[in-house]
Amino acid sequence: MGTKYNFAFFDEGSKREIRRATLKAVAIPGYQVPFASREMPIGRGWGTGGLQLTLSLIGEKEILKVIDQGSDESVNAVNIKKLIVSTTGVQTTIDTRKATLIQSRHRIPEIPLNKEQILVLQVPIPEPLRVVEASEHKTKRLHSESDYSGAWLMLFEQIMKYDSVTHGADYPVIVKDRYVMSPSPIPRFDNPKLNNSEALILLGAGREKKIYAVPPYTKVISMAFEDYPFRVESFSGQKCHLCGAQGVYLDEIIDEKTGEAYYQCNDTSNCLMRLNGGK
Amino acid sequence: MNFDMVHDVQKIYRKLLNCMARPGVVANISQESNKLNIASGLSNSLLALTFTVCDAEVSFNILGEHEESIIRKVHNLTYAQSEKTETADYIIVKFLAERGKIATAFGIAKKGTFIDPHTAATFIIEVETLGLGPSLKLTGPGIKDSVSVEISGSEAWLAARTEANAEFPLGIDVILVDLQGNIMCLPRTTHTCNLEVK
Numbered sequence: 001m002g003t004k005y006n007f008a009f010f011d012e013g014s015k016r017e018i019r020r021a022t023l024k025a026v027a028i029p030g031y032q033v034p035f036a037s038r039e040m041p042i043g044r045g046w047g048t049g050g051l052q053l054t055l056s057l058i059g060e061k062e063i064l065k066v067i068d069q070g071s072d073e074s075v076n077a078v079n080i081k082k083l084i085v086s087t088t089g090v091q092t093t094i095d096t097r098k099a100t101l102i103q104s105r106h107r108i109p110e111i112p113l114n115k116e117q118i119l120v121l122q123v124p125i126p127e128p129l130r131v132v133e134a135s136e137h138k139t140k141r142l143h144s145e146s147d148y149s150g151a152w153l154m155l156f157e158q159i160m161k162y163d164s165v166t167h168g169a170d171y172p173v174i175v176k177d178r179y180v181m182s183p184s185p186i187p188r189f190d191n192p193k194l195n196n197s198e199a200l201i202l203l204g205a206g207r208e209k210k211i212y213a214v215p216p217y218t219k220v221i222s223m224a225f226e227d228y229p230f231r232v233e234s235f236s237g238q239k240c241h242l243c244g245a246q247g248v249y250l251d252e253i254i255d256e257k258t259g260e261a262y263y264q265c266n267d268t269s270n271c272l273m274r275l276n277g278g279k
Numbered sequence: 280m281n282f283d284m285v286h287d288v289q290k291i292y293r294k295l296l297n298c299m300a301r302p303g304v305v306a307n308i309s310q311e312s313n314k315l316n317i318a319s320g321l322s323n324s325l326l327a328l329t330f331t332v333c334d335a336e337v338s339f340n341i342l343g344e345h346e347e348s349i350i351r352k353v354h355n356l357t358y359a360q361s362e363k364t365e366t367a368d369y370i371i372v373k374f375l376a377e378r379g380k381i382a383t384a385f386g387i388a389k390k391g392t393f394i395d396p397h398t399a400a401t402f403i404i405e406v407e408t409l410g411l412g413p414s415l416k417l418t419g420p421g422i423k424d425s426v427s428v429e430i431s432g433s434e435a436w437l438a439a440r441t442e443a444n445a446e447f448p449l450g451i452d453v454i455l456v457d458l459q460g461n462i463m464c465l466p467r468t469t470h471t472c473n474l475e476v477k
Contacts, residue, residue, distance in 0.1 A: 007285050016334050019292050023332070024397040026299045027452040027466035029420050033397045057296075059289045115301075144393035176420055176468070178447065200300040215300045218420040 008055040009087040014038050018056035018211065022202060025213040030175025031143070032126050037209040041083065047105055048206025050122035051080055054103045055087075057118060057202075062090045065099035070107045070249070070266035077105070094269045106169065108190040110248050110270040113199035115216060121184040123205040126212065128172040128182040148180045151223065159228050171230075174221045175214060183220075189232045189249045194220040240265040243274040280314055284330065287311040291331050295454065298464040303417045303426030305410055309460025319356060320349035324460045325371060328403050329353060333369055338362040342380050343373025364388055367400060374405040374458065378435035385439035388451060396448035399467070403454045407431040409463050419469040427474065428463065430455060437471055 008015070014036075021035035040048040058064065064084060068077035072094040080103065081092055093099050096109040103120040113119055129139045132150035142150065151172055158166045165171070169185040173194060183194055184203055194201065194214055201214040214220055224230035239246045241262045248270065250263040265271035294306035312327035319326050321341075333339055335358035341350050342364075350361045353371075364370060364384045372381055381404065391399035412429025415437075444450035450467025465471070 008289075012284060012288070013334055013336075015289075016332065017336060019296075020332055020337070021397070022296065023299050023401070023452070024399075026296065026421075027450075027468065028396050028448050029468065031396060031448060057293065059293060060286060140394050200296070213300075215421040217423045 003087055005087045007060075007088060008058050009083070010038065010052075010055050014052075015056045018052055021211045022053065022056065022213065025202070025211045026200070026215050028179075029215055029218050030173075030179030030181040030212060032205075032210040032212045034209055035211050037206045040206065042079065044207035045124055047076055047080055047103075047122040049204030049208075049211070050103050050105070050120045050206075051083070051204075052206055053120045053202050053204040053211065054080075054084060054101060057101060057120070058084065058088055058090060060088070060090065062088070063098055063100045064090050064092045065094060065096065065102045065269075066092075066104070067102070067107060067109070067267075067269075068105040070251075071268045073268070095273070096267075096269055106185045106187075107249070107267065108186055108193045110265075110267040112193075113197065115198045117199045119197075119199050119201045121186070121201065121203045123182065123184040123203045123210070124207070125170075126182055126184075126203065126205040126208050126210040128170075128180050143179060146178065151180050155223060155225070155228075159225070165224075165228065165230075168233075172223050174223060176219055180223065181212065181214075181220075187233055187249055188222070188230070191220075191222045191230070192232070196220075235263065238263045240271060243271045245271065245274055281316075282311070282314040282327070282330075287314060287327070288331050291327055295328070295331060295462060295464070298462055299421075299452070299454075299466055301421045302419060302464055302466060302469040303411075303422055303428050305461050305463050307460050308456075308462055312460055317356065319352045320345055321353065321371070321373065322405060322456075322458070324456045324458075324462070325373070325403065325405055326353075326356075328454060328456060328462070329357060329359075329369075329371060332401070333357040333359040335359065337368040338366065339369040339371060340364050340367040341371045341373065342384060343376040349373075364400075370400055370402045372402060372404040374407065376405075378432065381436040382439035385436055385443045385451060388443070390443055390449040390451060393449065396450075399449065399451055401452045401454065403456065404436075406433070406455055406457050408459070409455055409457045409461055414474055416472040416474050417465070417469050418472070419466075421466070422469070430463070431457075437473075440465070441471065 021033045025033045066077040066081040068074040222230040249266045312323040315323045338360040388400040453465040
C-alpha cells in the first residue's frame with residue numbers, strides 16, 4: 001500500500017473507543033452516545049463522524065461505497081473514498097448491491113439494503129432539539145425525561161405559520177417509541193427506509209462527538225400530528241429524463257436557456273444501473 | 280500463526296457488532312481467537328473479546344476462580360483498570376463462576392443513568408453452550424418477529440438480568456460466549472420469555 005499509517009488510518013486505541021461507543025449505540029437505539037472524536041485529515045463537518053465509523057468497521061475484504069447526496073462521484077465522496085482506500089487497500093464499488101459497507105452523506109440508497117450491509121450516515125447536527133434548546137446540558141436532560149414538547153411545538157409552529165411542516169431534510173423521528181432522533185439531513189423521502197430496515201444503520205457526528213444507531217427491525221416513526229400526517233416529497237407525474245424512473249427521489253434541474261424544469265435521479269448508481277438494463 | 284491485534288480484532292468486532300444488532304444471531308470467533316497463545320487464565324474466546332473492547336480507558340472485573348491472578352494478568356495485557364463489580368465497565372464472567380454470583384452482579388453493576396445510559400456495565404459471560412433452541416424466546420429491536428435460543432445455565436441469572444433492565448434506557452448489555460467460541464448478544468432492549476417449563 002506504500003503508506004506509513006496503521007491499517008485504516010487509526011491507531012487501535014482510537015478504533016476501540018469508537019467500537020465501544022458503537023456497541024452502546026446499538027444497545028440504546030436512537031440515543032446519542034458521546035465518544036472521543038478524533039482529529040481527522042478532513043475538516044470537521046465534512047463527514048468526520050461517518051469516516052471515523054467507517055474506519056473502525058472496515059476490514060481487508062470490505063467492498064466500500066461512498067456517496068454524497070446520492071452521487072458516487074462528487075467531491076466529498078471521492079475524497080473520503082481516496083483516504084480510506086489509501087490506508088486500507090480495500091475494493092470500492094458504485095453498485096449498491098455489491099457493497100458491504102456504505103458511507104453516505106444525506107441519502108439512503110434507492111435499492112433496499114440487505115442484512116449483510118451496514119449503512120453509515122454522516123451527521124452535521126445530531127441533536128434534534130438543538131433548534132429549541134441551545135444548551136447540551138439541558139437537551140440531555142430533556143432526552144432523559146422524554147420531554148419532547150419542544151420538538152412537537154416546533155412542528156406545530158411551522159404548521160401554524162405555513163400550514164405544513166417546513167422541514168425538508170433532517171425531519172425528526174421517534175426511535176422505538178423512546179428517543180427523538182435526527183436522521184441526518186436525508187430528505188423526508190428516505191425517512192420511511194429507516195423503519196424496520198434490514199441493514200444496520202449507524203450515524204456519526206465527528207464535530208459534535210456523537211455516535212448513534214438504528215438497529216435492524218426497529219420501529220422508526222417520523223413525528224407528525226393526526227390531522228397533519230407525515231408526507232414525503234411528491235414528484236407526481238415526473239420522471240427521470242435519463243432512465244425514466246418514477247417513484248424515486250428526483251433532483252429538479254432548471255434548463256438555463258429555456259427556463260424549464262426537468263428531473264433527474266438523485267441516486268446516480270441506481271440511474272446508471274437502470275440505463276444498463278438492471279445489470 | 281499469531282493472533283493479529285489489527286485484523287483478527289476487526290473480524291471479531293464485526294461479528295460482535297452484528298450479534299449486538301441482531302440478538303439471537305450466533306457467530307463463531309474461534310478461527311480468530313484460537314490463534315491466541317497466552318496463559319492468561321481466560322479462555323481464548325474470552326480473552327479475544329476482552330482485547331476487542333478493553334484498554335486503558337475502561338475498567339473491568341472478573342468473576343470466576345483464581346480471580347486475583349487473572350485480573351492481574353488481564354490488566355497487564357490490556358492496561359484496563361481493575362475495579363469492583365459496582366463500578367466496572369466490563370464484567371467478565373468465567374464459565375466456572377458461581378451461578379449465584381452472576382445474579383448478584385446483575386443487581387449491583389452499573390446500569391447507567393437516565394442522562395447517561397451508555398455508562399452502564401457490559402457483561403461478557405462464558406457459558407457451556409449456546410445456539411438456536413426451543414427454550415428461550417427473544418423479542419425486541421434487531422429481531423424480526425421473534426427468535427428462539429438456548430443458553431445453557433441462563434436460568435441462574437436471567438431473572439436478575441430482566442430486573443436490571445426493567446427501566447429502559449437503564450440496563451445491562453450482555454455478550455455471551457460458549458466453550459466452542461460461539462457468541463450471541465442480549466442488549467438491554469431484548470426481552471426474554473421462557474418457553475419451556477422445567
